[in-house]
């Protein structure tokens with residue numbers, strides 16, 4: 017994992033997991049443990065739904081007032097710093113500049129992770145594992161050569177750190193883009209029509225997805241169009257903007273993923289999660305989250321920008337290609 021993840025986690029990671037056997041063992045552990053805890057399966061669906069509901073409540077608490085979506089300061093660091101950090105992590109901490117705060121924040125986060133797993137270690141019941149951390153700690157206690165070679169505290173810290181930085185900001189940035197695009201382009205109506213037709217006012221479920229080609233196409237097109245992590249991985253960018261595969265590569269055009277009859281159409285050049293052995297370890301989880309959050313947010317609210325606001329789709333400078341800060345009004349549809 018780890019060395020070449022998203023730009024976000026590029027900043028965060030150490031050379032620990034750069035490649036080789038250590039990376040292989042950690043990747044295998046992560047994939048199988050996330051699968052066991054329900055990634056890509058129904059068991060995790062309820063948890064995601066619960067989180068989407070929390071976000072709905074936050075939107076509701078604004079009572080139709082404008083709220084501002086900002087970029088988290090940690091992700092405003094320049095790409096050049098990211099690249100430098102990737103090669104010489106210790107050097108970045110020594111250089112003057114605002115990224116010093118970032119290095120400080122990472123250090124707090126690492127301490128928080130260590131405190132969390134130390135507490136979990138004290139409470140550990142190997143027969144009743146509650147989380148990925150418990151499963152890691154149980155491996156640590158097996159007492160075989162693998163335990164001391166790979167399942168040590170340093171790897172646990174890096175693993176949790178990387179999962180958070182690779183998993184959180186990517187998905188939430190894609191959602192922030194999704195809402196901006198829905199305000200900018202009138203497609204919101206078509207998505208909401210489809211939601212009304214297929215889901216109505218019931219709870220959005222993953223099983224609805226196959227009956228919702230338009231919404232699915234909009235989510236795919238958002239991932240393609242915003243291209244959040246690819247300044248560092250240019251080959252993804254060129255694929256996502258490949259004229260031979262996408263009729264209007266530089267436009268937001270959900271029809272890229274629809275056939276002439278409006279059915280969802282796959283596209284081989286769509287690789288926002290990368291491909292091959294370094295591809296995204298959380299792809300299934302991210303896809304579930306995006307569908308459930310996106311449909312819930314559009315089922316419950318219609319979105320409006322302040323009068324005269326320019327909805328600029330230029331990515332903000334920073335470590336992820338996030339949208340520039342913008343104001344949004346969530347109007348309840350109930």
Ligand code: HEM
Nearest residue numbers: 017018020021182183186187190288289290296297298302
């Ligand atoms: C919209 C959401 C997401 C996008 C667009 C995305 C994209 C990517 C891409 C392009 C890579 C490959 C980077 C490379 O080639 O070095 C990657 C790697 C990775 N992603 Fe994601 N990701 C997303 C969400 C997540 C989530 C939710 C998780 C975990 C919970 C996650 C965990 C990881 C990990 C651990 C890696 C490193 C894999 C390795 O090097 O073995 N990602 N992601």
